[in-house]
Amino acid sequence: MAPNSVLIVEDEAGLRELYEDELKKAGFLVFAVGNGEEALSVAAERQPSAIILDIMLPGMSGLDVLAKLRATEATKATPVFLLTALEETDDRARGISLGASEYLAKTEVSPALVIEKIKAAIGQPAPNTDNQPTPNTEPVNNDNGSS
Secondary structure, eight states, rough: EEEEEEEOEEEEEEEEHHHHHHHHHHOOOEEEEESSHHHHHHHHHHHHEEEEESSSSSOOHHHHHHHHTTSSSSTSSSSSEEEEEEEOHHHHHHHHHTTTTTEGGGGGGOOHHHHHHHHHHHHHHOOOOOOOTTTTOOOOOOSSSOO
């Protein structure tokens, strides 16, 4: 398994590149492909920590890819986040029943939110957004001694 790695399966190049850039900034090793066949090949070979999977792909649908991922020993437990423009309840229900970690509408999520969800799913701590010191960080002393 490639630790802290994410496979992005998205046929829209601009969106794929956006997620790829944001995931790299967050410290992930990223594999990016544009169709289901490539996704299955890379998932088997690289065994990513998590997968972002579009439903509407050329050739094989994302739901078919998900079913094959779940039927494969190496990827059956890999967190898969369905990221799609579709808001069909049937697709959502099928995705969840096939074992998707979450079904996310592209119009309702940002890359930052998806990254937070991935980190939570693979056991990485969420970013510290309340400006409080984390257990392994020293508080910053802003007192310059001019009191």
